[in-house]
Structures are given as structure tokens and as C-alpha cells.
Amino acid sequence: MMTLTKVAVVLMSGGMDSAVAAALVRQQGYELAALHVMYGHRTAGRERQAFSDICSTWGIVRRLEVSIDYLRAIGGSALTDPTLPLPEGRLDREGIPPTYIPFRNANLLSIATSWAEVLGAGAIAIGAVEEDSSGYPDCREVFYEAFQRVIDTGTRPQTRIQLLTPVIHFRKSQIVRAGAELGVPFHLTWSCYSREDIACGECDSCLLRLRGFREAGLPDPLPYARLPQWV
Amino acid sequence: MMTLTKVAVVLMSGGMDSAVAAALVRQQGYELAALHVMYGHRTAGRERQAFSDICSTWGIVRRLEVSIDYLRAIGGSALTDPTLPLPEGRLDREGIPPTYIPFRNANLLSIATSWAEVLGAGAIAIGAVEEDSSGYPDCREVFYEAFQRVIDTGTRPQTRIQLLTPVIHFRKSQIVRAGAELGVPFHLTWSCYSREDIACGECDSCLLRLRGFREAGLPDPLPYARLPQWV
Numbered sequence: 001m002m003t004l005t006k007v008a009v010v011l012m013s014g015g016m017d018s019a020v021a022a023a024l025v026r027q028q029g030y031e032l033a034a035l036h037v038m039y040g041h042r043t044a045g046r047e048r049q050a051f052s053d054i055c056s057t058w059g060i061v062r063r064l065e066v067s068i069d070y071l072r073a074i075g076g077s078a079l080t081d082p083t084l085p086l087p088e089g090r091l092d093r094e095g096i097p098p099t100y101i102p103f104r105n106a107n108l109l110s111i112a113t114s115w116a117e118v119l120g121a122g123a124i125a126i127g128a129v130e131e132d133s134s135g136y137p138d139c140r141e142v143f144y145e146a147f148q149r150v151i152d153t154g155t156r157p158q159t160r161i162q163l164l165t166p167v168i169h170f171r172k173s174q175i176v177r178a179g180a181e182l183g184v185p186f187h188l189t190w191s192c193y194s195r196e197d198i199a200c201g202e203c204d205s206c207l208l209r210l211r212g213f214r215e216a217g218l219p220d221p222l223p224y225a226r227l228p229q230w231v
Numbered sequence: 232m233m234t235l236t237k238v239a240v241v242l243m244s245g246g247m248d249s250a251v252a253a254a255l256v257r258q259q260g261y262e263l264a265a266l267h268v269m270y271g272h273r274t275a276g277r278e279r280q281a282f283s284d285i286c287s288t289w290g291i292v293r294r295l296e297v298s299i300d301y302l303r304a305i306g307g308s309a310l311t312d313p314t315l316p317l318p319e320g321r322l323d324r325e326g327i328p329p330t331y332i333p334f335r336n337a338n339l340l341s342i343a344t345s346w347a348e349v350l351g352a353g354a355i356a357i358g359a360v361e362e363d364s365s366g367y368p369d370c371r372e373v374f375y376e377a378f379q380r381v382i383d384t385g386t387r388p389q390t391r392i393q394l395l396t397p398v399i400h401f402r403k404s405q406i407v408r409a410g411a412e413l414g415v416p417f418h419l420t421w422s423c424y425s426r427e428d429i430a431c432g433e434c435d436s437c438l439l440r441l442r443g444f445r446e447a448g449l450p451d452p453l454p455y456a457r458l459p460q461w462v
Contacts, residue, residue, distance in 0.1 A: 107341040111338065149380065
């Protein structure tokens with residue numbers, strides 16, 4: 001098996017955080033292999049389009065699109081179960097929000113690691129954000145430290161895959177600024193949990209994004225159906 | 232969310248090891264929720280039949296069948312890539328055999344954990360065997376200890392899921408004996424890597440199984456196309 005230590009498998013949802021994470025990994029000198037996972041969630045089609053557009057802009061030819069419908073069959077999240085209502089957007093919620101998809105990121109990292117081991121890639125990367133985000137347990141650094149050990153013990157002895165979380169401690173405004181410096185095509189990214197035609201401006205994900213742009217002092221190039229008063 | 236601490240999600244391939252693992256977990260008083268994962272490997276159809284037959288025999292109604300074709304797309308294993316030849320069966324091979332599917336068991340455990348968290352199950356179980364087996368890195372206890380930490384950090388704070396590996400240190404002969412004592416329907420299980428009509432008797436998996444029955448002093452109820460001289 002080849003060893004291309006400067007290849008990194010990057011999980012790219014089509015959203016802002018993973019696009020900036022990918023740009024930071026690219027800046028470190030890695031060639032990107034882009035992995036997009038669809039799991040039957042509400043805005044899967046629009047995110048896939050965003051993923052494809054970003055990859056084309058950056059000339060990423062090594063791409064893998066994976067569909068794991070079982071997360072929808074398993075349910076338990078307002079993002080994959082259409083019978084559960086999306087919560088009203090708010091940024092001061094306590095606890096785990098109903099949009100949490102149980103153990104989703106372990107599923108994504110496992111796919112990324114399988115692909116990385118076959119490619120001989122030296123890293124996998126994910127755009128998880130710990131503090132300034134939705135409060136999902138699988139977005140915390142402690143989870144990624146634990147997963148690194150799973151990679152080290154569950155792959156071939158000669159396999160070395162580093163798990164990168166380049167934006168884990170960024171505030172959203174730092175993500176916006178870093179992306180702007182690195183030329184991330186924010187107009188191609190998609191963050192809305194709710195709509196696929198135009199961003200709603202009301203769900204948690206739109207509110208987090210809008211607050212990030214506001215705090216960074218930069219305009220969000222996406223059009224919104226409705227903007228909160230503070231924008 | 233309900234908490235049914237006495238439910239265990241058990242990964243059941245249709246093979247002997249996972250059937251005995253399931254029987255041991257059942258003996259501990261757990262109600263079983265049976266999870267079968269198809270990943271485009273050579274004998275997927277026959278194994279699914281075995282899974283279904285075992286569940287019916289035991290009256291397991293909570294079943295989930297999941298298809299993850301991406302492992303075939305990723306490749307890198309003689310079990311999922313039909314262009315790679317299955318190695319000649321032998322039990323004295325050094326190193327990782329070409330039937331290793333990169334990081335497969337992390338993918339399986341992630342699915343099991345997602346389902347367990349939604350069910351409110353208190354355990355997940357897998358029939359991995361460390362010493363007397365094929366030498367896959369993701370069949371070692373150290374890997375499962377690491378994964379337990381990933382479960383603890385990557386799920387809701389109130390979620391408690393114990394990862395059970397009831398046969399991890401069993402020799403194959405112990406698995407056969409334990410299964411015989413617990414009434415495991417060995418005639419319904421399927422272990423062959425190569426054929427779906429009748430077990431080949433030549434691949435690593437058939438040889439390990441046959442050696443287990445021989446060392447246990449019990450007859451294997453499955454018919455074989457060809458038996459090694461030592462049986």
C-alpha cells in the first residue's frame with residue numbers, strides 16, 4: 001500500500017465550519033481527499049450541491065460521497081425524523097438540543113478512517129466546534145482525543161492517521177475571519193437546517209452563522225428569507 | 232427517552248462467534264436487539280439469511296438490518312473487492328491477512344451505539360475474538376477499551392452504554408462448547424468467506440471453525456464441499 005503522508009481525508013458537509021477546516025488543512029500542505037456523507041437529513045440535497053461546488057472551486061478530484069440512510073432509520077433527531085419538529089432557533093439553549101443525531105460523528109470518523117487507511121492518507125479532519133456551537137457531545141475535544149486512540153488501536157500496525165480538528169476551539173467569528181483570509185467561497189457553503197432554496201435565518205444553524213459574521217464584522221454573502229433584528 | 236437498561240444491541244453477522252456472544256449476553260438477562268450489517272462482501276446474502284434464521288429461532292423481534300455499501304466502494308480487502316483473490320486458507324499466517332476490512336469494526340460499533348442510544352439500551356455487544364482468530368487489529372481488546380471511551384464521551388451525558396465483548400479471549404473450541412451448552416443453533420450459522428451454497432472448507436474462516444469443533448470434540452452440523460485431512 002502506498003503511503004501518501006501529505007494526503008488528508010477531510011469531512012466536508014458543505015457547511016461553513018468544515019470548509020474553513022478544509023482550507024486550514026490545505027494551508028498546512030495536505031492534499032485533500034474530500035468525503036461527504038449523506039444521512040437522510042432534511043437539507044441533504046442542498047448540502048451535497050454545496051460540497052460539489054466547493055470541491056470544484058478548489059480543484060479537489062479525490063472525492064467520495066457516501067450515503068448512510070441507517071441514521072434516518074434509527075432516528076432520534078429532529079434533523080433526520082420529519083415527525084419531530086425543528087426547535088425554534090435560539091442561541092441560549094441549555095443541554096443537548098433535539099437536532100443532536102446520536103453518535104453521528106463517530107459514524108463519520110469511522111468512514112473517514114476506513115478510507116484514509118486504504119488511501120494511505122496521514123490524516124483525517126473534521127470541522128467540529130466545541131464551545132461556540134450547538135452543544136453536541138460528539139463535538140467536544142475529549143471525544144476526538146478518545147477517537148484518536150481508537151484509530152491507533154483499530155488499524156494496521158504500520159498505519160499512522162492523525163485526527164485533525166483545526167477549528168475545535170474557534171469562535172464562529174474566528175472561523176469567518178480565517179475563512180475570509182484563506183479565500184473560502186462562503187457564497188457556495190450551506191448552513192441552514194431547515195430550507196434548501198434560501199436560508200431561513202431562523203434555525204440554530206443560521207443564527208450561529210449570522211452571529212459569526214456579525215462578530216467578525218463581515219457580510220454573509222448568502223441571502224436569507226428573514227433576518228433576526230440584531231443583524 | 233426511555234431507559235431500558237436490560238436491552239443490549241448485539242451485532243450479529245450470522246456467524247458462529249456472534250451467535251455465541253449473543254447467547255452469552257442473553258444468558259446475562261439482557262433482551263436482545265439484533266443488528267446485522269451488510270457491506271457488499273462476498274457472502275452477504277447467505278449471512279443475512281443466517282441472521283434472520285437465528286433471530287427467528289430465538290424470537291428476537293427487535294431487528295435492524297443496515298446496508299453500508301461504502302466499505303465496498305472504499306475497498307482494500309479481499310472480502311469486498313472481487314478483483315483481489317481470497318488467500319489460500321491457512322492458520323499459521325503472520326501479520327494482517329488480506330481479508331482485513333480497514334477499520335470495519337469501528338464502523339459497526341458506531342452504528343450499534345447510535346441505535347443503542349436511541350433505544351435507551353444499556354449495552355452493545357460484538358463477537359470479536361482476539362487470540363484464536365484471523366489477527367485483525369480491530370478484534371483486539373485494546374481497541375474495544377478505547378472505543379468504550381469514545382462511547383462515554385460522544386453520547387448524551389445521561390447515556391450509559393457498556394461495550395460487551397463476551398468471547399474476546401475465548402479459543403474457538405470454547406466458543407463451540409459454550410454455544411453447545413446454550414443451545415446455539417450452529418446448523419443455522421454461516422462462517423464461510425467464499426461460498427454461499429455449501430461451506431468451502433478451505434478458507435481461513437472455515438478452517439478456524441472446523442478446528443474449533445475438532446478441539447471441542449463436537450461435530451460441526453454444516454456440510455462442507457471439502458474437508459481438510461486433519462478433520
